[in-house]
């Protein structure tokens with residue numbers, strides 16, 4: 001039963017990736033606490049951005065030119081507006 005339940009959760013997660021925000025997909029995986037300390041947003045999002053790095057790696061370590069090009073310049077949430085259903089691909093124009 002548990003095995004079946006685990007599989008269902010996994011499939012529904014991968015199936016909704018494109019139709020859901022990053023925050024929703026992660027909340028489904030591990031709750032608000034996966035990014036917010038005790039579930040509460042911080043004032044400057046420093047804590048939140050450190051959680052991204054602790055699971056995914058730093059800008060230097062992530063795949064893709066767009067990550068390397070911004071190493072030491074901006075943070076994850078500058079491009080990944082995680083509570084909205086937008087692609088990080090649409091973030092570029094807001095700065096360039």
Ligand code: HEC
Pocket residue numbers: 022023024026027031032033034035036041042043045048049077080081082083084
């Ligand atoms: C993937 C990590 C992640 C998860 C999971 C997540 N958040 Fe967030 N949250 C962020 C980031 C990063 C921001 C900064 C704005 C943005 O990028 O959308 C934010 C912003 C917020 C804000 C606005 C804070 C402000 O000062 O503007 C609230 C409120 C919030 N989150 C609540 C929640 C709640 C409640 C949950 C669980 C249902 C949740 N978040 C899950 C990363 C996350």
Ligand code: HEC
Pocket residue numbers: 017021022023025026030034035048049051052053055056076077080082
């Ligand atoms: C607790 C670990 C953890 C944290 C914290 C975390 N992620 Fe993730 N993230 C994952 C896992 C696991 C996946 C799904 C597998 C994958 O695509 O690597 C994922 C998937 C993603 C994806 C692919 C699209 C999606 O919604 O699944 C993006 C983009 C992403 N994360 C960005 C972020 C950002 C930005 C932050 C910080 C605000 C963050 N993650 C914080 C573990 C985490």
Ligand code: HEC
Pocket residue numbers: 052053056057058059062064066067070074075076077078079080087088089091
């Ligand atoms: C310069 C803007 C930018 C910054 C900063 C940035 N990303 Fe990205 N990221 C992107 C773009 C663009 C994509 C490709 C999105 C797509 O294909 O939908 C991407 C893709 C990803 C993916 C793979 C998503 C998938 O669908 O498999 C992960 C995971 C991710 N980023 C995590 C992070 C983390 C963690 C940080 C901070 C350490 C970060 N990103 C900072 C722009 C950025």
Ligand code: HEC
Pocket residue numbers: 066069070073074078079088089091092093094095096
């Ligand atoms: C929050 C603001 C911000 C966002 C969003 C952003 N960038 Fe940047 N980007 C910068 C800054 C600041 C620099 C470093 C200064 C410069 O070269 O303009 C930079 C540098 C670059 C460079 C290197 C330029 C050079 O001369 O070496 C490229 C290429 C680039 N960005 C492309 C992108 C793309 C593609 C996206 C969207 C996926 C994006 N940026 C999103 C702020 C941003």
